[in-house]
Amino acid sequence: MALTLYNTLTRQKEVFKPIEAGKIRMYVCGITVYDYCHIGHARVLVAFDVITRYLRSQGWDVTYVRNITDIDDKILNRANENGEPYTALTDRMIAAMHEDEAALGVLMPDIEPRATGHMDDILDMVQILVDNHYAYATDNGDVYYRISRFPDYGKLSNRNPEDLLAGARVEVGDIKEDPRDFALWKGAKPGEVSWESPWSSGRPGWHIECSAMSTCCLGETFDIHGGGPDLPFPHHENEIAQSEAATGKQYVHYWMHAGAVRVDNEKMSKSLGNFFTIREVLKKYHPEVVRYFLLSSHYRSPINYSEENLIEAKGGLERFYTALRPFADVAPVSLDELKHSDYYRRFVESMDDDFNTREALSAMYDLVRDINTQAKTDLAQARKLVAELKAMGAVFGILGCDPEAFMQGGSEGDLDAAQIEALIAERVAAKKNRDFARADQIRDDLLAQGVVLEDSREGTTWRRE
Numbered sequence: 473m474a475l476t477l478y479n480t481l482t483r484q485k486e487v488f489k490p491i492e493a494g495k496i497r498m499y500v501c502g503i504t505v506y507d508y509c510h511i512g513h514a515r516v517l518v519a520f521d522v523i524t525r526y527l528r529s530q531g532w533d534v535t536y537v538r539n540i541t542d543i544d545d546k547i548l549n550r551a552n553e554n555g556e557p558y559t560a561l562t563d564r565m566i567a568a569m570h571e572d573e574a575a576l577g578v579l580m581p582d583i584e585p586r587a588t589g590h591m592d593d594i595l596d597m598v599q600i601l602v603d604n605h606y607a608y609a610t611d612n613g614d615v616y617y618r619i620s621r622f623p624d625y626g627k628l629s630n631r632n633p634e635d636l637l638a639g640a641r642v643e644v645g646d647i648k649e650d651p652r653d654f655a656l657w658k659g660a661k662p663g664e665v666s667w668e669s670p671w672s673s674g675r676p677g678w679h680i681e682c683s684a685m686s687t688c689c690l691g692e693t694f695d696i697h698g699g700g701p702d703l704p705f706p707h708h709e710n711e712i713a714q715s716e717a718a719t720g721k722q723y724v725h726y727w728m729h730a731g732a733v734r735v736d737n738e739k740m741s742k743s744l745g746n747f748f749t750i751r752e753v754l755k756k757y758h759p760e761v762v763r764y765f766l767l768s769s770h771y772r773s774p775i776n777y778s779e780e781n782l783i784e785a786k787g788g789l790e791r792f793y794t795a796l797r798p799f800a801d802v803a804p805v806s807l808d809e810l811k812h813s814d815y816y817r818r819f820v821e822s823m824d825d826d827f828n829t830r831e832a833l834s835a836m837y838d839l840v841r842d843i844n845t846q847a848k849t850d851l852a853q854a855r856k857l858v859a860e861l862k863a864m865g866a867v868f869g870i871l872g873c874d875p876e877a878f879m880q881g882g883s884e885g886d887l888d889a890a891q892i893e894a895l896i897a898e899r900v901a902a903k904k905n906r907d908f909a910r911a912d913q914i915r916d917d918l919l920a921q922g923v924v925l926e927d928s929r930e931g932t933t934w935r936r937e
Contacts, residue, residue, distance in 0.1 A: 473824045475530075477696075478772060480704055480727035481628055485826055491695055491725065495533045498524070499686040499724075501699035501707070502584070504541040504678075505565035506550040508749040509572045511777050512733045512740060516700045518763055519730045519771040521578045522868055523698075526823050529807055529867045537689045538581040539682060540566060542588050543675055548665060558665060572750040575759045577869040585685040587676065591667050593684040594676045597718050598656045598669075606717040610647045613659025613672025619652045622713045628727060629705035654710055656680045679710035683723075687715060697724040701732040701774075731774045740777075748777070757782055758881050760870050764789045767829045767868055789870070790879065790935075792861070795840045797875040798847065802855050804862035815839045815857075819864050829868070836864055879935035886936070892923055896932050899925075 475488040490496055500520045503513055524536045541547075542562040551558040573580070587594075598615055601607035606622065609615045619625050625633050636652050655677040660666035666673040676684075686694065692715075699708065708727065715723040732739075735746035753762055765785035769775045796802075810816035815835050822831035839861050846854035865871030873881075880889055887895075895914050902910040915925050922937045 473821050475824045476826055477726060477728060478826050480729050481724075483630070486726070488695075488726065490532075491693065494531070495535070496527060496696065497535050497537075497690040497694035498696040498698065499537045499539070499682075499690055499694060500581075500697070501682060501703055502538045502540050503569055504544050504546060505562045505569060506544065506547040507565065508751060509569050510740070511735075511748050511750060511753055512700065514572075514576060514750050514753075514762065515733050515766055515771075515775065516698075516730045517573060517578045518576060518766045520698050522767060522829060523728075523771070523827050525579070525867055525869060526827065530820070535583070535690065536581045537583040537585065537686065539685050540569075540584060540586045541678065541681060542566070542586045543665070543681075544587075544678060568751075572754075575754055576750065576763055577759065577872075579869075583689050585689055587681040587685065590681070590685050590688055591676070593688045594680055595667075595669055597684050597687070597714065598676075598680060600718045601656065601714065604717065606714075607656055608649065609657075609671045612647060613657075613674055614647065614655055615657035615671050616648050616653040617656055617710070617714060617717075618649065619654070619713065620650055622717055624716070625713050626709065628709050628712055631705060631709070654679060654706065656714070679707055680714055682707070683711050683714040683718070686711075687719070692719040692721050692723075694724060696726045696728060698728040698730070701729055704729060729772070731769070731772050733775050733777055735777045737776055737778075757786065758878065760873060760878070761786045761789055763868075764870055767870070768833060770826075770828055770830050772826070791837070792840055792865070792871055793873070793875045793878045795843045795847075796858060796861070796871065797879065799855055799858040800875050802858045802862065804866055805856075805859040807863055807867075810860060810863060813860055815860060816864065819867075832864075832868075836861060839864075881936065887918075887921055887923065892918065892934055896925065896934065900932070 476485045477488055478484070479486050498520075500516070503509060509517075520536075520538070524534055527534050543558070547558055547562060551561045554561060570580075598607065601617065602609065602615065605618070607615055607617050619633060619636075626636070633652065656679075657669060657671055657674050657676060659672035659674040664675075666675055686697070697708065697711075704727070712723050734740065735744075735748065738744060738746060740747055750762075761782065762785075765782055766775065768785055768788065807816075815838065818835035818838075819832045822828045822835065825831070839857055843854050843857045843861065846857060862871055880892075895918060899911045899914040902908070902914065918925060918934070924935050924937055926933050926935070
């Protein structure tokens with residue numbers, strides 16, 4: 473089965489055809505670093521991390537670029553509120569972002585350009601657009617893109633430029649030729665952070681940053697451009713207009729966008745009090761649970777963040793680790809050795825169908841079922857299946873924990889392992905002394921705190937609910 477993916481540009485699934493055989497050049501819009509990353513960012517980070525991992529597992533030579541927006545009005549406003557240099561804010565938030573990514577098992581991109589590191593590339597592209605009359609400078613030092621000069625404007629978001637004109641607000645004293653035009657360069661006010669340009673001391677618009685960085689890192693035309701659900705319009709639409717006007721070439725062949733994250737079926741918003749940063753979520757849930765939750769839906773589908781759904785994800789991941797628990801010593805098999813595995817065939821078919829992680833997980837669940845069955849009658853076969861499961865888990869960046877540690881892991885405020893083991897020892901002693909009331913009380917107290925005891929001939933093990 474050939475690799476197919478949904479192309480936002482054509483609004484249909486297409487068989488993927490690389491520009492260069494065996495190679496994929498992919499750019500994903502990263503984060504504007506003025507605050508801690510939230511669960512919506514995690515959706516995009518994990519989705520394209522898994523896509524990259526899978527493509528590489530299938531032999532593709534992937535160059536993955538994910539940018540950082542480190543100059544923006546939001547950044548400057550937040551730095552002013554904090555009374556700190558904007559670079560202090562961005563350095564701190566970039567470090568925090570990398571911590572969050574590492575916690576979620578998100579691999580670093582091959583290239584991570586920062587907007588401030590590509591100012592010359594930005595200025596060169598703006599100059600080309602001005603020279604070719606796709607852009608114009610105003611008396612206050614701003615530079616705007618002429619949407620009317622680009623007849624294909626709206627092709628990504630399926631919007632009619634004339635409808636955009638009808639809905640545009642014309643402000644009093646607006647210096648733009650057309651209210652739809654967007655800023656490529658913004659003249660700085662006194663005291664603002666700025667760079668010198670032929671038009672004014674100022675800073676770039678958001679859209680031109682990505683056009684310049686992607687072109688610099690991947691060339692004038694590349695294979696895949698990805699991002700979050702809010703980016704097709706206006707950000708990616710404007711990227712197309714800028715880049716194709718500057719180069720005269722098709723900018724990107726395939727556009728991919730992750731689905732939105734809602735919180736308890738409402739749009740995530742600080743004003744609604746349902747805004748969760750990644751680090752807040754990880755205080756309560758194991759990172760693999762969060763990653764598994766994000767993988768359990770197709771990357772294009774909206775996903776609902778709720779306590780109920782996180783608890784369900786935890787239970788789903790525990791099914792895997794429960795099956796792996798007796799086989800902690802088994803190493804994953806190489807993917808080359810899975811060519812004749814029916815489970816792996818289904819896994820690959822699902823992922824080749826627009827990276828359908830939900831269906832791929834279904835094949836892995838069937839593998840878990842058969843591991844549990846074989847563990848009762850054929851340990852050698854069970855161990856072989858465990859090696860297959862771990863190999864597929866590695867492609868998704870899950871099942872890499874020690875099963876015992878995962879099952880016994882807790883969140884802040886929970887009893888730690890030493891406290892639980894002490895209570896289990898006290899319970900064993902109580903049983904020996906025939907103090908069954910105390911033994912039952914310890915069991916019930918632990919259960920009330922989310923710790924389940926499991927007695928067997930070999931002794932007592934425990935796990936968290």
